[in-house]
Amino acid sequence: GDSVTQMEGPVTLSEEAFLTINCTYTATGYPSLFWYVQYPGEGLQLLLKATKADDKGSNKGFEATYRKETTSFHLEKGSVQVSDSAVYFCALMRTDAGGTSYGKLTFGQGTILTVHP
Amino acid sequence: ETGVTQTPRHLVMGMTNKKSLKCEQHLGHNAMYWYKQSAKKPLELMFVYNFKEQTENNSVPSRFSPECPNSSHLFLHLHTLQPEDSALYLCASSPGQATDTQYFGPGTRLTVL
Numbered sequence: 001g002d003s004v005t006q007m008e009g010p011v012t013l014s015e016e017a018f019l020t021i022n023c024t025y026t027a028t029g030y031p032s033l034f035w036y037v038q039y040p041g042e043g044l045q046l047l048l049k050a051t052k053a054d055d056k057g058s059n060k061g062f063e064a065t066y067r068k069e070t071t072s073f074h075l076e077k078g079s080v081q082v083s084d085s086a087v088y089f090c091a092l093m094r095t096d097a098g099g100t101s102y103g104k105l106t107f108g109q110g111t112i113l114t115v116h117p
Numbered sequence: 118e119t120g121v122t123q124t125p126r127h128l129v130m131g132m133t134n135k136k137s138l139k140c141e142q143h144l145g146h147n148a149m150y151w152y153k154q155s156a157k158k159p160l161e162l163m164f165v166y167n168f169k170e171q172t173e174n175n176s177v178p179s180r181f182s183p184e185c186p187n188s189s190h191l192f193l194h195l196h197t198l199q200p201e202d203s204a205l206y207l208c209a210s211s212p213g214q215a216t217d218t219q220y221f222g223p224g225t226r227l228t229v230l
Contacts, residue, residue, distance in 0.1 A: 004159070043224050044221040105160075105162065107160040109157070109158065109159045
């Protein structure tokens with residue numbers, strides 16, 4: 001079945017450091033890939049997504065590139081801020097060849113990021 | 118600001134109680150979802166409703182009973198729960214089940230004593 005594996009956390013960084021959170025996936029067909037972020041006491045918010053190979057999703061300085069050859073979707077940010085402290089979830093949704101989804105998100109276990117001033 | 122609201126935000130219940138979680142979406146979406154977020158485990162999809170019809174039950178125990186009276190509201194009725202059911206229960210919605218982006222509510226933190 002489908003699965004998503006994220007790097008183990010927690011990750012602790014100083015402000016302005018470079019961030020990478022690794023994510024790899026296993027899926028058949030044509031999955032769409034997502035990064036969601038969960039700030040303390042809140043639900044999940046979509047951070048970025050990519051729907052096909054070599055697409056790059058980006059938002060708020062975060063980027064991730066859909067790499068089909070390595071089945072990866074690593075999250076990066078060049079300079080993190082204290083306000084980026086949150087839990088980050090990588091996820092996939094299987095779609096058919098026409099891009100229609102099956103409505104079932106499969107999540108990784110989440111990576112806790114803490115950024116210190 | 119989220120277009121998906123959940124009430125209550127926190128709930129403590131005994132194993133013999135009956136309670137309900139409520140989710141409401143203000144986005145005009147047609148698909149709604151319940152997820153369970155337990156400590157140290159990935160989010161688990163529980164139920165999917167598309168146009169008020171249940172289209173997915175991910176082998177959820179019968180002590181969890183969903184209800185979707187219309188496309189804007191989703192309930193999760195709880196009875197005779199176990200302590201291991203303590204978790205954050207998240208509701209989400211999307212324009213339709215066939216669209217890939219889901220929008221999440223803030224969740225209900227449930228504690229079963």
